[in-house]
Amino acid sequence: MDEQAETGPAGNAQAERSAGAWRYVRLLLLAGLVGVPVSVAAFAFLALLHWLTGFVWEDLPADLGHGVPPWWWPAPWLLVGGFATGAAVKWLPGGGGHVPIDGLSADPVKPSYLPGVLLAALGGLPLGVVLGPEAPLIAVGGAVALLVARRWGPEQGTPESAVLGTSGAAAAVAVIFGSPLVAAVFIMEAAGFARPRLTRVILPCLLAAGVGALVFTGLGDWTGLPVSSLSLPGLDAGAVLHVTDLLWTVPAAVAVAVLVKQVHVLGRALAPAAERRPMTMALTAVAVTAVAAGAYALLTGRSPVDVLLSGQDSLAELSRDPASITAWALVAMIVCKGVSYAVSLAALRGGPIFPGLFLGAAAGVLLSALPGFGTVPALAVGMAAATAAVLPLPVSAAVLVTLLLGADAxxxxxxxxxxxxxxFVTERVLDRPRAGTEAVAA
Incomplete structure (x- = not known):
């Protein structure tokens, strides 16, 4: 009787649970092992990208006697980048990777797509394309993980294989964001954000936490209530919030979201043409970018690099000394980089986060001229609003901007x-007409 019970339905269920638990443990071990080659590949990719960028925009101009690249310098490099990206999109498997106007995807990329992704990224991003490295980095991470899975992992096409590929993407994202926590939050939110119910829960939580945080962060001369919380010694915040900062936060966030939305509207309008004629539109996009960067340099006397690339290095300069850039230069920068960003989103390849983040930071510094709006709060609002408008991932946007603020976080x-x-709400409200049009067309 006992033997029969052990081999009956209950015994079979127990055996299945044990087998499932062992498969999951094995998947966890593989995910941990995958993190090593993925991180090495991601580091190599970023190191090569950084070296190429420095050579083109710093070393070579200096060797030719230019303190900063002259206004015409971007044109030949962008032309080469446009050809490389157009060739990858038109002729190689995978179309050069994810189309940036569609945001970011955590879905694993087939290893066979990797040559096209690398050509589009290394041929375009260091030569002035106004996009970031995060999308090709995710592709590299996912593809390397799937290559490892072919040898030691689960069968291709299974849910376990997809999880392993997504784990590789997370490991790669951690390299560019500089934090495994940000990478984990980003991947989890990207994977689960298709559920509208999750959005309805997250937004009230973020808003309540933000307003409630005033109780312990303080406002103006009131230092807030002392609480016991996790903190690192030596990271004393230098900026203080005032009532006027809070009053400006909502209209400033709306303005930045509308700005970023207009960039995306232009990019989406150009995307169908880029899909039909990838080479032509890639060359058109780099031509527009070269003209915008040259015009900016001639109008402001500053380096055309302010308009080019992802904006990561320029963001550091902007946050370090916001007063060094005049209001006129900021306006010219926002317009020229915004146009270049829009055409890049439609026709080229790369990540959408960092150029949008930079546009938000520049808009924030410009808005800090409003009475009672501090530079650091305005910068924080601009970056947060732009990131939330670029990506439909509010938690990831909040975590990333908080990380960037350092001691003022x-x-x-x-x-x-x-x-x-x-x-986020503003972007969704502005997006309703497009969603309705697509639904009618479908």
Whole structure:
């Protein structure tokens, strides 16, 4: 009787649970092992990208006697980048990777697509294309993970194989964001954000947390209530929120979200043409970018690099000394980089996050001229609103901007969270007409 019970339905169920638990443990071990080759590949990719960028925009101009690249310098390099990207999109498997106007995807990329992704990324991004490295980096991580899975992992096409590929993407994202926590939040939110119910829960939580944070961060001369919380010694915040900063947060976030939305509207309008004629549109996009960068340099006397590339290095300069850039230069920068960003989103290949983040930062510095709007709060609001408008991932946007703020993260958390929610809702409201048009067309 006992033997029969052990081999009956209950015994079979127990055996299946044990087998499932062992398969999951094996998957976890493989995911941990995959992180090593993925991180090495991601580091190599970023190191090569950084070296090429420095050679083209710093070393070579200096060797030719230019303190900064002259206004005409971007044109020949962008032409080469346009040909490389157009060739990858038109002739190689995978079309050079994910189309940036569609945002970011955590879905694993087939290893056979990797040559096209690398050609489009290394041939375009260091030569001035106004996109970031995060999308090709995700592709590299996912493809390397799937290559490893072919040898030691689960069968291709299974859910376990997809999980392993997504794990590789997370490991690669951690390299560019500089934090495994940000990578984990980003991948989890990207994978689960298709559920509208999750959105309805997340937004109220972010808003309540942002407003409630004022109790312990303080406002103006009131330092807030002392609480016991996790903190690192030596990271004393230098900026203080005031009532006027809070009053400006909502309209500023709406303005930045509308700005970023207009960039995306232009990019989406050009995307169908880019899909039909990839080479022509890639060359058109780099031509527009070269003209915009040259015009900016001639009008402001500054380097055309302000308009080019992902904006990561320029963002550091902007946040370090915002007063060094005049209001006129900021306006010219926003317009020229915004146009270049739009055409790049439609016709070229790369990630959409960092150029959008830079546009938000520039808009924030410009808005800091408003009475009572501090530079650091305005910068935080601009970056948070732009990131939330670029990606439909509010938690990831809040975590990323908070990480960038460093020692001011705790004091700026309320305006960051409020700006993320306001910008996200604004983007969704502005997107309703397009969604309705697509539904009617379908």
């Amino acid at each position: 705790a004091s700026m958390a309320p305006v960051v969270l409020i700006a993320v929610v306001v910008a």
